[in-house]
Amino acid sequence: MWTNQVALVTGASRGIGRAIAFSLAQRGAAVCVNFAERAGAAEQVASGIKAAGGHAMTARADVGDFASVRAMVEQTEAHLGPVTILVNNAGLLYQATLETFDQKQFDHMRRINVDGIIHTTRAVKASMGTRGYGRIINLTSIAAIGATLPGNAFYAATKAEAAILTRRFAMELGPDGITVNAVAPGFVRTDMTQGRLHGAEWHSIERHVRERTIAGRIGEPEDVANAVAFLAAPETGWVTAQMLAVDGGRMDYLACG
Incomplete structure (x- = not known):
């Protein structure tokens, strides 16, 4: 069991974030469950x-707002202790093509998916650096490396x-004993993914993904949570600046040449 570990998990009220919160707690970490809207x-x-x-x-806390994030970190440290693990899970999915692109929706998504990582990292870096220890894990996506699902x-x-x-943050924070890694999930069964698709449409997407995945199935939130726990562990101090794809072995990446 881990000792003296305090984890802040953003977007932890459901889906992957929920699974991560439970996984870290099972290993002994005290957990701050961040949310923006779903208090219950x-x-x-x-x-x-x-x-x-x-x-x-x-x-x-709204991770897109630095003042809100800083207040959340202060609240966490007052109740649970110094944050030693930061999991940047909060994210939005806005799907569009060049024809349907909407600047406001894209800016809103980027504010959470990108600015949120910057704000939370800034908010914990000083405390982690003072103690010479920290684990930061960012949730990216295999979409970032070329998965071909349309509209993404x-x-x-x-x-x-x-x-x-x-x-880049791994390079900047490494001398202070802070590791920074990423987990890139494939297609995972969550409220967010299933909530957008219904009936035959969901089954069609699920079949599309299964047929292009070595493991022959879509992911579950616990698959991602287990990978995050590995990178968050005290023993994983020599792993940094890495992106771990947790996708069941997807075979539909864009390629050049």
């Missing part, structure tokens, strides 16, 4: 962790930014 769902996650003997709290070009662009920030 976040409380259920925190209550579940406490019922299992863990320590947890909830914190409302602009989403992929924000996730590619997240991947680049992962490597």
Whole structure:
């Protein structure tokens, strides 16, 4: 069991973030369950962790706003202790083509998917650096490296930014004992993905992905949570600036040449 570990998981009220919060708590970390809108769902996650003997709290914050993020980090440290693990899971999916592109929706998505990573990292770096220890894990996507599911070009662009920030922040924060890595999920069954598709449309997408995946199935939130836990572990101090694809072995990447 991990000791003296405090994890802040953004967007942790449902889906992948929820699974990550439970996974880290099971390993002994106290967890701050961040949410933007779903207070009831976040409380259920925190209550579940406490019922299992863990320590947890909830914190409302808009990761696209630095002042809000800084207040959340201060609140977490006051209740649970210094943040040693930051998981940047909060994200939005806006699908469009060049013909249907909407600047406002893209800017809103980028504000969460990219600016959110910058704000949270800025908010925890000083405390982690003072202690000479930290684990930061960013959730990107295999879309960032060329998965061909239609309509995801602009989403992929924000996730590619997240991947680049992962490597650059690893370089900047490494001398202070802070590792920065990324997990790039493939197509995962979550409220967000299933909520946008219904009936035959969902089954068609699921079949499309299964047929292009070595493992022959779509992902579950726990698949991603296990990878995050590996990178968050105290023993994983010599792994940094990496992006781990957790996609079941997808075979439909764009390629040149």
